[in-house]
Amino acid sequence: MAVVQFSEEKLNKVKEIIARYPEGKQKSALIPVLHLAQEAFGGWLSAETMDYVASLLQLKSIEVYEVATFYSMFNLKPVGTYLFEVCQTGPCMVSGSDQIIDYIKNKLGIGVGETTADGLFTLKTVECLGACGYAPMMQLGKHYREHLTPAKVDEIIAECRSKANAN
Amino acid sequence: MGRKLLLDKAHIEGIRYYDTYRSNGGYAAAEKALKTLGPEGVLDEVKKSGLRGRGGAGFPTGLKWSFIAKPEGVPRYLVCNADESEPGTFKDRYLMEFIPHLLIEGLLISSFTLGANSCYIYIRGEYAWIPEILEQAIAEAKNKGWLGKNILGTGFDLEIYVQRGAGAYICGEETALIESLEGKRGNPRIKPPFPAVKGLWQSPTVVNNVETLAAVVPIVNIGGDEYIKYGTGKSTGTKLISACGNINKPGVYEIEMNISVEEFIYSDEYCGGIKNNKRLKACIPGGSSVPVLPANLLLKTAKGETRMMTYESLADGGFATGSMLGSGGFIVMDEDQCIVRNTLTFARFYHHESCGQCSPCREGTGWMKKVLQNIENGKGKMSDIDLLWDIQRKIEGNTICPLGDAAAWPVAAAIRHFRDEFEWHVANPQESQTRNFGLAHYADPLPAPAPAAV
Numbered sequence: 001m002a003v004v005q006f007s008e009e010k011l012n013k014v015k016e017i018i019a020r021y022p023e024g025k026q027k028s029a030l031i032p033v034l035h036l037a038q039e040a041f042g043g044w045l046s047a048e049t050m051d052y053v054a055s056l057l058q059l060k061s062i063e064v065y066e067v068a069t070f071y072s073m074f075n076l077k078p079v080g081t082y083l084f085e086v087c088q089t090g091p092c093m094v095s096g097s098d099q100i101i102d103y104i105k106n107k108l109g110i111g112v113g114e115t116t117a118d119g120l121f122t123l124k125t126v127e128c129l130g131a132c133g134y135a136p137m138m139q140l141g142k143h144y145r146e147h148l149t150p151a152k153v154d155e156i157i158a159e160c161r162s163k164a165n166a167n
Numbered sequence: 168m169g170r171k172l173l174l175d176k177a178h179i180e181g182i183r184y185y186d187t188y189r190s191n192g193g194y195a196a197a198e199k200a201l202k203t204l205g206p207e208g209v210l211d212e213v214k215k216s217g218l219r220g221r222g223g224a225g226f227p228t229g230l231k232w233s234f235i236a237k238p239e240g241v242p243r244y245l246v247c248n249a250d251e252s253e254p255g256t257f258k259d260r261y262l263m264e265f266i267p268h269l270l271i272e273g274l275l276i277s278s279f280t281l282g283a284n285s286c287y288i289y290i291r292g293e294y295a296w297i298p299e300i301l302e303q304a305i306a307e308a309k310n311k312g313w314l315g316k317n318i319l320g321t322g323f324d325l326e327i328y329v330q331r332g333a334g335a336y337i338c339g340e341e342t343a344l345i346e347s348l349e350g351k352r353g354n355p356r357i358k359p360p361f362p363a364v365k366g367l368w369q370s371p372t373v374v375n376n377v378e379t380l381a382a383v384v385p386i387v388n389i390g391g392d393e394y395i396k397y398g399t400g401k402s403t404g405t406k407l408i409s410a411c412g413n414i415n416k417p418g419v420y421e422i423e424m425n426i427s428v429e430e431f432i433y434s435d436e437y438c439g440g441i442k443n444n445k446r447l448k449a450c451i452p453g454g455s456s457v458p459v460l461p462a463n464l465l466l467k468t469a470k471g472e473t474r475m476m477t478y479e480s481l482a483d484g485g486f487a488t489g490s491m492l493g494s495g496g497f498i499v500m501d502e503d504q505c506i507v508r509n510t511l512t513f514a515r516f517y518h519h520e521s522c523g524q525c526s527p528c529r530e531g532t533g534w535m536k537k538v539l540q541n542i543e544n545g546k547g548k549m550s551d552i553d554l555l556w557d558i559q560r561k562i563e564g565n566t567i568c569p570l571g572d573a574a575a576w577p578v579a580a581a582i583r584h585f586r587d588e589f590e591w592h593v594a595n596p597q598e599s600q601t602r603n604f605g606l607a608h609y610a611d612p613l614p615a616p617a618p619a620a621v
Contacts (some may be wrong), residue, residue, distance in 0.1 A: 018174060020287075020326075020328040020330075022242070022294065022368065023350070023574065025368055027349060027350035027351075028330075028349055029350065030346060031331065031332065031333050032331060034333065034335065035212070035292070035331060043542065051394045052261055057350075059350075063350075066351075066352055067350065067351065067352055070352040070353065070522075071292070071333035071334050071353075072333070072334035072335065072519075073292045073293065073333040073334035073336050074333055086300060088512065088515075089254045089455070089512050089513070089515075089516050090254055090255070090451075090455060090498060090509050090513055090516075091254055091255050091411045091412055091498050092502075093508065094412050094498070094500055094504050094509065094511065095347060095411075095412070097242045097411075100223070118474065126334075127254075127336070127515070127516045127519050127520065128219075128252060128253075128254040128255075128336075128455075129251060129293050130251050130256065130260055130291065130293070130294065131257055131260075132254065132255050132256070132411035132412075132417075132496070133257055133409060133410060133411040133417035133418050133419070134417070134500070135417075138407045139293055141295075142295040142296050143295070143296055146575065149392075150357040158494035
C-alpha cells in the first residue's frame with residue numbers, strides 16, 4: 001500500500017486554505033482538504049486517507065469520517081477512472097434522463113453503482129446538479145456534459161477510452 | 168423587451184474580466200457606497216428598494232441586514248449562499264460564470280454595509296469549475312484595490328474566500344450551510360439563536376443568496392426609489408428565472424416582475440412555447456419544493472385573473488389553488504408527462520437529501536418514496552393515495568428546518584390537483600406501465616367556483 005502523503009505543492013495549498021479562517025478554526029478546511037485528498041489519492045477516500053487528513057488538520061479521525069459519510073461527492077469505495085454521474089431528478093427526467101441512463105447501462109454493460117471490468121467507467125445516478133435547462137446531463141470530473149443524446153454518450157465514452165489509451 | 172438590471176451587460180464579450188466590467192460601469196456602485204452613501208445610506212437604499220431574498224424564501228433583505236448584532240470586538244461575517252441545489256434552479260450558476268464581478272461588487276458593498284471584514288462564498292461542490300472563475304475575479308479586484316486593506320482609503324478592509332461544498336442540498340439552508348462551513352455535517356441548527364446573532368463561529372452572520380447580493384449593485388446605482396419602478400407591488404425589481412422542462416428555449420431569463428405567466432411561457436422573448444407543439448399540462452413555477460399547478464390554474468388564478476410572474480400572484484389562492492415564486496426554478500411539463508413519476512423523482516430527491524436529524528423528515532420522505540414507487544410500478548392501492556396525504560401532513564411543520572415542508576408540498580400539491588391521475592395509475596396497473604395519463608382535463612377552463620382543496 002502506497003504511503004498517503006500530499007506533495008509539497010498540495011501541502012502548501014492546505015496551508016493556504018487554513019489561512020482563510022480565524023486562528024484555531026482549521027476544522028473549516030476539512031471539506032476543501034477532503035476534495036484535495038480525493039483528487040490526489042485515486043478518486044476515493046480510504047480510511048488511511050481520512051486519518052491522514054485528520055492528522056493534517058489536528059482533528060479526531062471520527063470528525064473526518066462523519067463529514068466524509070455525509071456528503072455525496074465523497075466516494076468511500078474505489079471508482080473507475082471515469083465516473084459518469086447522471087442526473088435523474090424531475091427536470092432531467094422530463095427531458096429523457098431515464099433513457100440516457102438505460103443507454104449507458106447497455107453500452108457499458110454495467111448497472112448503476114457498478115464499475116466496468118477494465119476499471120475505466122463507473123455509473124452513478126445523482127440528484128439535481130443545477131443544469132436543468134441543459135438536460136439530460138452528467139458530471140464527468142470537474143465539468144458538466146449537457147444536452148446528452150445516445151450519440152453524445154458514444155462520443156464521451158470514445159473520448160475517455162482514447163484518453164486512457166494515451167496514458 | 169423587458170428591462171434588465173443584472174444581466175444587461177452579461178453578453179458583452181470579456182465581461183467576465185475586470186477591465187471590461189470596469190469600463191462598462193462596473194464598481195461605480197461600490198465607489199458610491201464607500202465614498203458617498205456610507206453603511207447607513209446603503210442600508211436605507213436597500214430597505215427602500217423592497218428587495219426580497221432571491222434564494223426562495225423572499226424575506227426582505229434590508230430587514231435581515233438590520234437584525235445583525237453588533238457586539239463590541241466581535242467580528243461579523245457575510246456568507247454568500249451559492250449552494251444552488253433546488254431542482255429546476257440554475258440561475259446563480261449563470262450569474263457567477265458570466266458576470267462574476269457583479270457578485271464581487273455586491274459582496275463588497277454588502278460587507279461594507281454590515282461591517283464584515285471577511286466574506287465567504289459557499290458554492291455547491293458540483294459547480295467545480297466556477298471557484299476558479301470567482302477566484303480570478305477576486306484576484307483582479309484585489310489587484311485594483313477593491314479588496315484587501317484600506318479600500319479606497321476609507322479604512323475598510325475586506326477579504327473574500329470561496330469555499331466548495333461537497334454535495335448536500337441541505338447546505339442551502341443557512342444554518343446547515345454555516346455548519347458545513349465550519350467543517351461539519353450539514354445538520355441545520357435550532358433557531359433561535361438566529362445567524363444574525365450567533366452564526367459562523369458563533370459570530371453575527373448574514374447569509375444571502377448570490378442573486379440577492381448581486382442585486383445590491385443596481386440598487387445602489389439607481390437608488391431604491393428607482394428600483395421599485397421595476398416590478399409590481401411588493402415584487403420589486405427584476406428576478407432571474409431559470410426555465411426548464413418541455414419548452415423551446417430553456418435557459419436563464421431576467422424578467423421584470425410585471426409580466427404574465429402566459430407571456431413568459433409562450434413569448435419568443437422567453438421560453439418560446441411548449442416544445443414539439445405539445446400542450447401544456449403542468450408547471451412547478453418556483454423550484455421543486457413549491458406546489459405544482461395544472462395548466463388551468465397556472466395561467467389564471469382561481470378568481471379568473473391573469474396569473475403574473477410575481478411573488479403575490481403566483482401565491483394567489485394559497486396552496487389550495489396557488490403556488491410560489493420560490494427560487495425562480497420554472498419547470499414546465501407537457502401533455503406526455505406523468506405526474507406520478509415526476510412526483511416520485513422529487514420524493515426520491517428529498518429522501519436522498521434529508522439530513523436525518525428529524526424523524527418525520529428522515530422516515531417520512533422514505534415512506535413517500537416507497538409508496539410512490541409502488542403506485543408508479545403498478546403495485547399501488549387506492550388507500551396509498553390517502554396514506555401519502557397523511558404522511559406529508561405529518562412531516563410538514565414538524566421539523567427543525569424547512570426541508571420537511573419542501574418535501575411535503577410537492578406530494579400534497581400533486582395529490583390535490585392530480586388525484587385522478589394517481590387513481591388511474593392504481594386502477595390501471597398494467598396500462599400505466601405502457602402509457603401516460605396524458606393531458607386529461609388539466610388544461611380545461613375552470614368551472615367557478617374553483618375546486619376546494621382535498
